[in-house]
Amino acid sequence: MEESKRNLVDEDAKASLDIWRYAFGIVDMAAAKCAIDLKIPEAIENHPSSQPITLAELCSTISASPTHLLRIMRFLVHQGVFKEVPTEDGLTTGYTNTPLSRRMMITKRDGKSLAPMILFQTSQEMLAPWLRLSSVVSSPDSGSHPPPFDAVHGKDVWGLTEDNPCFGEMINEAMACDARRVVPRVARACHDLFDGVATVVDVGGGNGEAMGILVKEFPWIKGINFDLPHVIEGAQILDGVENVGGNMFDSVPKCDAVFIKWVLHDWGDKDCIKILKNCKEANIGKIFIVESVIKEKKNTKMMEERDKKLEEVRLILDVAMMTHTTTGKERTLKEWDFVINEAGFARYEVRDIDDFHCVIIAYRS
Numbered sequence: 001m002e003e004s005k006r007n008l009v010d011e012d013a014k015a016s017l018d019i020w021r022y023a024f025g026i027v028d029m030a031a032a033k034c035a036i037d038l039k040i041p042e043a044i045e046n047h048p049s050s051q052p053i054t055l056a057e058l059c060s061t062i063s064a065s066p067t068h069l070l071r072i073m074r075f076l077v078h079q080g081v082f083k084e085v086p087t088e089d090g091l092t093t094g095y096t097n098t099p100l101s102r103r104m105m106i107t108k109r110d111g112k113s114l115a116p117m118i119l120f121q122t123s124q125e126m127l128a129p130w131l132r133l134s135s136v137v138s139s140p141d142s143g144s145h146p147p148p149f150d151a152v153h154g155k156d157v158w159g160l161t162e163d164n165p166c167f168g169e170m171i172n173e174a175m176a177c178d179a180r181r182v183v184p185r186v187a188r189a190c191h192d193l194f195d196g197v198a199t200v201v202d203v204g205g206g207n208g209e210a211m212g213i214l215v216k217e218f219p220w221i222k223g224i225n226f227d228l229p230h231v232i233e234g235a236q237i238l239d240g241v242e243n244v245g246g247n248m249f250d251s252v253p254k255c256d257a258v259f260i261k262w263v264l265h266d267w268g269d270k271d272c273i274k275i276l277k278n279c280k281e282a283n284i285g286k287i288f289i290v291e292s293v294i295k296e297k298k299n300t301k302m303m304e305e306r307d308k309k310l311e312e313v314r315l316i317l318d319v320a321m322m323t324h325t326t327t328g329k330e331r332t333l334k335e336w337d338f339v340i341n342e343a344g345f346a347r348y349e350v351r352d353i354d355d356f357h358c359v360i361i362a363y364r365s
């Protein structure tokens with residue numbers, strides 16, 4: 001068979017299997033949520049002997065039905081979440097954790113676990129809008145339809161956090177686990193830029209996790225965690241951090257530098273420019289923007305495997321912004337250049353933190 005025909009046959013054979021991912025993609029999310037809800041990674045980690053935990057032991061530790069647990073574990077082992085290995089006597093097998101399953105430990109606050117993010121994204125509130133994605137794509141840009149999240153809940157995400165404190169708590173925990181993962185990387189990459197900076201405001205700082213990490217890294221800083229008043233009501237009380245409630249569309253507390261992570265991607269260009277202008281008016285010398293930068297030109301064949309995966313996360317987040325926010329989006333560098341210039345910043349630089357996020361530092365002069 002000639003080369004091009006063989007490629008087509010191979011592609012077709014692959015498609016006949018790949019298509020099932022689209023029919024049942026939710027199974028990965030649901031099984032991960034199940035493992036987190038039942039604290040399976042913790043049960044494996046805390047197993048008293050150094051041996052892998054057998055199915056019977058796991059069943060008794062988490063009080064589960066053996067037949068159902070066997071099937072969930074079989075799936076999660078197949079997906080590479082857990083490992084199944086022989087016990088020392090070789091008579092049976094047991095389960096061990098992997099770096100992936102350890103990231104599903106809800107009890108860990110180690111800068112790796114994303115369990116709170118998985119629980120948040122698998123909540124009913126976040127799942128329901130996905131079914132309306134086509135309505136936003138087919139709606140003209142002026143927005144003749146309400147965005148999917150608003151169509152389902154009658155308000156946007158921030159309105160729902162005010163009305164539903166459990167949902168608010170879930171989003172804050174989800175954001176905090178990303179802050180624990182990313183803020184130390186930002187601190188390492190930008191250490192030199194915090195010299196001589198006395199006050200930093202974290203705009204849209206949620207429960208204060210990010211600012212708590214920054215003041216530990218840079219103890220000379222006075223930190224202000226700034227967010228909507230109902231979010232600040234539930235914020236952590238942390239040494240060196242003052243919690244201030246307000247609206248970033250009105251004004252931002254005075255400071256030397258602003259830190260703003262995963263906030264601007266929730267908003268379209270007009271709102272972004274307004275927020276950035278308000279940050280500039282807070283008298284700052286610089287602003288640390290922690291966000292994704294989508295690659296403009298890509299040749300996926302030439303991209304390294306890790307770069308491809310990082311870009312996949314950015315593109316997933318972009319579609320999530322379409323589903324869960326009204327005008328939010330992930331931006332290319334050209335799009336960042338536009339909003340930063342329109343807000344009146346003199347210059348900016350981008351620092352890589354070996355993550356799907358990077359840091360854009362925009363300077364007032």
Ligand SMILES: C[S@@+](CC[C@H](N)C(=O)[O-])C[C@H]1O[C@@H](n2cnc3c(N)ncnc32)[C@H](O)[C@@H]1O
Nearest residue numbers: 175176179204205206227228231247248261262
């Ligand atoms: C996606 S979360 C990011 C949280 C945090 N910066 C992080 O990355 O961990 C966006 C944050 O913006 C806050 N926010 C939304 N509208 C706001 C407003 N008008 N003024 C101040 N904060 C706002 C939300 O309450 C939320 O905490």
